[in-house]
Amino acid sequence: MAAIHDLFTSPIKVINVGLPSFHADLKSQNVPVVHVNWQPPAGGNARVAALLDRVRRWQAQVRAGKKE
Amino acid sequence: MAGPIGLERPGWYSDKEGIGMIVRHRIKPQTYFDSVTLMLIGTELKKLAGVTNAVVGMGTDYNIDSLKRLGMYSDAFATVTPADLVLAVQAADTTAGDAALAAAEALLQRRQAPAGSGAAYTPTSQEGGARVLPDANMVLISVPGQFAGRETEIALEAGRHVMLFSDNVPIEEEIRLKENAVRKGLLVMGPDCGTAIINQVPLAFANVVRRGDIGLVAASGTGLQEVTALITRLGFGITQAIGVGGRDLSEKVGGRMTLLAAQALADDPKTKVIVLISKPPAPAVVEALFARLQNTRKPVVVYFIGADPQTIIRAGFKAAATLEDAALQACALSGGKPLSPLMPADEIRRRAAGQTLPGRFVRGLYSGGTLCDEAQRLLKGQLDEIWSNTPVAGCRALPDPFKSQGNCIVDLGEDTFTRGRAHPMIDPGYRQERLLAEAADPDVGLIFFDVVLGFGSHPDMAGAMAAAVRQARARGGHVPRFAATILGTEGDPQNLRRQQATLAEADIEVFPSNVALVTYVQHLLAPKG
Numbered sequence: 001m002a003a004i005h006d007l008f009t010s011p012i013k014v015i016n017v018g019l020p021s022f023h024a025d026l027k028s029q030n031v032p033v034v035h036v037n038w039q040p041p042a043g044g045n046a047r048v049a050a051l052l053d054r055v056r057r058w059q060a061q062v063r064a065g066k067k068e
Numbered sequence: 069m070a071g072p073i074g075l076e077r078p079g080w081y082s083d084k085e086g087i088g089m090i091v092r093h094r095i096k097p098q099t100y101f102d103s104v105t106l107m108l109i110g111t112e113l114k115k116l117a118g119v120t121n122a123v124v125g126m127g128t129d130y131n132i133d134s135l136k137r138l139g140m141y142s143d144a145f146a147t148v149t150p151a152d153l154v155l156a157v158q159a160a161d162t163t164a165g166d167a168a169l170a171a172a173e174a175l176l177q178r179r180q181a182p183a184g185s186g187a188a189y190t191p192t193s194q195e196g197g198a199r200v201l202p203d204a205n206m207v208l209i210s211v212p213g214q215f216a217g218r219e220t221e222i223a224l225e226a227g228r229h230v231m232l233f234s235d236n237v238p239i240e241e242e243i244r245l246k247e248n249a250v251r252k253g254l255l256v257m258g259p260d261c262g263t264a265i266i267n268q269v270p271l272a273f274a275n276v277v278r279r280g281d282i283g284l285v286a287a288s289g290t291g292l293q294e295v296t297a298l299i300t301r302l303g304f305g306i307t308q309a310i311g312v313g314g315r316d317l318s319e320k321v322g323g324r325m326t327l328l329a330a331q332a333l334a335d336d337p338k339t340k341v342i343v344l345i346s347k348p349p350a351p352a353v354v355e356a357l358f359a360r361l362q363n364t365r366k367p368v369v370v371y372f373i374g375a376d377p378q379t380i381i382r383a384g385f386k387a388a389a390t391l392e393d394a395a396l397q398a399c400a401l402s403g404g405k406p407l408s409p410l411m412p413a414d415e416i417r418r419r420a421a422g423q424t425l426p427g428r429f430v431r432g433l434y435s436g437g438t439l440c441d442e443a444q445r446l447l448k449g450q451l452d453e454i455w456s457n458t459p460v461a462g463c464r465a466l467p468d469p470f471k472s473q474g475n476c477i478v479d480l481g482e483d484t485f486t487r488g489r490a491h492p493m494i495d496p497g498y499r500q501e502r503l504l505a506e507a508a509d510p511d512v513g514l515i516f517f518d519v520v521l522g523f524g525s526h527p528d529m530a531g532a533m534a535a536a537v538r539q540a541r542a543r544g545g546h547v548p549r550f551a552a553t554i555l556g557t558e559g560d561p562q563n564l565r566r567q568q569a570t571l572a573e574a575d576i577e578v579f580p581s582n583v584a585l586v587t588y589v590q591h592l593l594a595p596k597g
Contacts, residue, residue, distance in 0.1 A: 003253045004332040007205050007229055008308060012269045015197040017219050018210030018233065019102050022272060025523040026208075028561075031269050034204070036197040037190045038211055039100045041218065044127070044151025053218060060225045 089120055089158045092165030093142050096153040100126065101179065103212070107490045109175045111497065116171060118164025119157060124172060127152040128212060134488075150212065194222050208271060209258075210234055216259060217241040224248055224256070231271050232258025232313070239320055242313070246324040256325060258313040262289030262524075265296060265309035273493065273524035276559030280305020282398045283339035285329040287312050287346040288373070290436030291391055293522060293555055295345060298395035298581055300557045301410055304402050307339045317349035317357075327360050334364035341401045342368045343394055348375035358383045367401045369394055373438065374445055374460060391442060392583040410580040413587070419577060420591030425513025427548055430589060431506045432477035433499055433517040435492040436555065439582045440479035446586040450593055451475045458482055472506055493525045496532035503533070507540035512548045514592060516585055521556025521567060530554065530567035534574035549592075551577040553585040
């Protein structure tokens with residue numbers, strides 16, 4: 001629950017992945033926001049994307065293992 | 069809001085037959101645009117002379133299937149990927165087809181400037197975004213559904229909360245993502261979550277609300293918008309409004325995010341009153357949820373749309389009967405004294421007094437799904453038969469959603485209507501057409517609708533609807549009455565008062581809540597004398 005408590009008690013800062021209008025709306029309210037000009041991963045090649053995902057998950061597991 | 073804006077869907081229109089037509093197509097490899105942009109371009113192409121149909125979409129399986137169904141498929145599409153842009157135009161001749169493709173190119177060119185234009189660098193991945201804003205605590209995801217799980221996973225790995233606007237995310241993936249999030253104590257608001265307000269910041273489709281001590285969890289986007297806007301208009305305020313996605317309280321998902329969010333509000337010292345809005349959850353989920361809420365000493369208002377309130381009352385919570393009632397009860401608990409609705413019952417009755425309808429049927433044209441549900445529930449006892457594309461228990465399924473019959477209340481934000489078209493909260497085009505068609509029916513006595521303000525929504529929906537009403541009147545002949553509710557606050561970009569004035573100037577009766585609007589309809593329908 002600590003992470004949600006932190007969210008409720010800190011200024012919201014947003015990474016917007018997708019529709020540009022959501023970025024514009026947040027920016028107009030002076031909310032810190034960065035827009036990601038998102039593209040389908042691996043140029044739309046599903047097999048390569050799945051491989052990249054496996055590498056990413058493996059890296060995340062290694063990082064989590066190191067923390068413990 | 070089911071399928072908020074039809075992500076992943078192309079801009080296709082099939083209302084004209086393609087006999088004797090030609091099809092021109094183009095593929096733009098490795099060119100990605102978001103679905104809303106592409107749908108709006110599709111709408112523009114459809115307006116061009118000689119064009120009967122246009123598909124502008126990414127090369128997803130869904131879009132390619134649509135092209136096949138529409139008879140606009142070409143073998144050239146066999147190898148496209150979701151990263152390739154696909155254009156197909158059905159036109160009277162090659163000149164018109166080529167002109168439409170050229171127009172599409174010009175429109176795409178105009179849209180190509182990145183949203184962050186002016187900034188030195190626009191990242192192309194979430195990880196890149198995180199390098200620009202390393203202390204970001206929320207990721208707002210609105211990519212096509214098949215990629216949404218991947219982006220959510222990346223956000224959770226980095227310890228960030230997620231608002232997941234995308235729809236078409238498989239339920240198994242939703243469960244996996246939410247299990248992961250709960251383990252980390254992170255929010256995953258969605259999928260298919262259109263509305264949230266965190267620390268007073270409206271995310272996606274949400275209103276500018278007052279700060280206060282009412283915290284909300286909802287599995288209904290428009291429901292959450294109506295209640296938070298009404299709380300603000302009643303002079304009270306909110307701490308957090310957490311959307312969880314329409315499937316969260318289903319048996320499979322098990323209320324994972326609702327339980328987490330409710331606990332977070334219970335622990336939040338600034339939240340004094342908790343409001344919970346959802347369709348009736350699976351029984352096992354209700355049990356777990358009530359057990360969790362019973363541990364909090366805070367008052368809880370529960371609105372399970374269309375469910376028996378006794379279960380809620382027996383569990384020791386306040387049961388709301390409508391969205392407005394949920395707002396009134398929450399404000400009463402916050403302020404310590406009972407409150408009256410924004411428009412007193414006498415005023416609604418007075419407005420309806422002496423009015424006769426110029427036709428025997430009423431037609432509701434909604435952009436908000438939960439408001440459409442609410443209207444059906446409130447009217448079904450009074451009318452023998454109500455037709456809808458999203459019928460609640462006791463109402464009947466409309467055989468053709470594009471054609472009204474009898475007393476009819478439609479949700480124009482439902483998937484049938486958003487396939488290839490932006491949501492009616494963004495694009496008023498189809499609702500204006502529909503209003504004109506309904507108004508021409510001599511049996512129609514009243515047309516009523518909602519105008520939803522806030523971020524994400526059209527900049528002047530009241531103006532767009534008022535224009536359609538004026539057009540209907542200008543045609544002469546049969547003209548029904550018109551009434552509307554505006555969901556919004558004075559802080560919204562469109563400004564509530566200006567929108568109210570716009571509708572009133574067009575001689576449309578305006579009501580501050582959906583319940584007030586429907587109560588007015590009830591009075592109009594009541595036997596006279």
